[in-house]
Amino acid sequence: MREIFRPAVCALSAACLAFALSAVSSSEVLAQAKQAPPKQSAPAQTAPPPAAEVPTLKQISLTEKQIEGVLAAQKDVDAITDKIPDDAKPDPKIDAQLDAVAKKYGFASYDDYNTVVDNISLVLGGFDPATKKFVGAEAVLKAQIAQIQADKKMPAKDKKEALADLNEALKSPPPAIENKGNIDIVAKYYDKLAEALGEAEE
Structure with missing residues (x-):
């Protein structure tokens, strides 16, 4: 199961999100992403922080222009990030x-795009x-735990690993969403975001 996940570019970036949308466990990505510090998303950073010190997410109010910019930029970003080795x-x-790609699509920088x-x-x-x-991240996690526990075809080793990851994610859930309007705007673009960002792992 781990070989599917590629924490190559950033903690919660498109590649991570794509795995979240296309694999059994979206919240496993959140758990693993919290342990995987950004590698390319912070050019000014000289060394990534230890896993326990992953930077806090800067929450912003999303706009339709930003969502459309992410959707438009995704293929160009993937063309670059897909070539970056994991290490x-x-x-x-x-x-x-x-x-340059981020600026082409209306972002101040790649860091701005990543935010x-x-x-x-x-x-x-x-x-x-x-x-x-x-429904909230905790409800999604619990549903995924139940789904994996009920899966009779999943190899025992993979099941144990996935359940351990999910239970770990439950212990350190993502931060509460500060800007409730973001839920409505993401819901409006849900299918497009799932399709565009999901291509990163295909």
């Missing part, structure tokens, strides 16, 4: 390419993929 060190050339993606991911983590309704 890559920060590269100023790649950072410059990502900044928007992270806020979208935070909200999406609380959506039930079956009903496309916002």
